């Protein structure tokens with residue numbers, strides 16, 4: 001299935017034996033720079049992918065939520081809105097926790113949302129660090145917002161979806177993924193201040209300069225991931241507490257050495273070093289893009305990777321191999337993207353090098369005994385939107 005086609009209304013009709021009222025979509029994303037900064041109230045810079053989670057939906061007047069996904073076995077999951085309780089309190093519907101969580105999040109925020117039939121088809125690979133979960137949440141949120149005339153603005157929609165993931169599903173993620181799915185626009189990277197959700201669309205037209213951004217999905221997920229994410233969050237909170245600031249975002253780069261001297265735990269010190277320098281790398285990338293110096297973004301990406309690998313310790317051999325091989329073959333820069341411990345890396349390079357680097361990656365992975373990586377181009381695409389009528 002391509003990124004833009006999906007089964008169409010036919011599937012919805014087949015499953016629910018009625019007509020959908022419309023179709024909505026929300027994309028996956030890659031983060032250009034600004035990793036593990038969102039839960040430190042720092043800066044991020046995602047762009048939306050053409051890969052889309054598409055939902056067809058129709059209201060129900062009996063307070064029942066029915067969900068179905070072409071990408072998950074098990075058929076239709078039927079739930080009663082009034083009885084919804086988070087996963088930690090016993091919800092046992094598997095993947096349905098994401099759309100159910102969005103309905104729960106809307107209702108507990110006081111929005112008048114009734115039942116619905118929802119059918120999902122997605123081209124966002126799951127668990128690849130490209131945020132299929134946020135695409136699922138935001139497409140659900142947008143459909144319910146539209147069907148029930150809630151009139152939520154995009155940041156509010158993202159907040160609702162984040163609360164679904166944090167409090168209903170029980171994944172302690174930051175706001176990056178949901179804001180990316182909700183707010184990105186075609187041809188741009190989204191500069192986002194995660195403290196106050198201030199944002200700016202930064203033109204990001206690589207083709208104009210003969211450049212490309214590749215996504216390399218390593219297709220591995222190391223089990224370590226979930227526990228390590230929570231541990232990094234705790235470490236960052238401990239660092240902020242030791243420094244007497246609300247969040248690590250408040251530590252300026254020129255005060256970093258002094259700050260590090262006040263932290264005893266060497267592990268926390270490394271985490272603080274990553275977050276503070278990473279926030280600065282976001283600023284550097286924006287300044288370079290604004291100045292039209294896109295090629296110079298490459299080394300900043302690679303520096304970001306080293307920081308994630310050495311200071312924050314969230315990379316893995318497969319991701320390191322992508323960066324090493326790509327840079328070795330002449331790419332301008334490369335880094336892991338997303339939470340780490342597997343998932344995807346991005347590579348910024350001249351378009352003439354695309355085939356060469358792709359081949360080198362496939363070969364290096366084969367030699368290392370790893371599964372063949374999935375390589376595709378990241379074209380900055382539109383955020384969540386109504387698709388029909």
Ligand code: ADP
Pocket residue numbers: 053069070071072094095096098120121122125126127128129130131132133134136
């Ligand atoms: P990521 O967001 O990086 O892809 P997550 O672990 O956060 O990885 O989310 C993946 C989970 O989201 C899947 O295991 C599944 O439960 C759910 N999910 C994502 N896309 C779909 C889909 N199209 N249909 C059903 N569930 C989905």
Ligand code: MG
Pocket residue numbers: 131132133134177
């Ligand atoms: Mg996710």
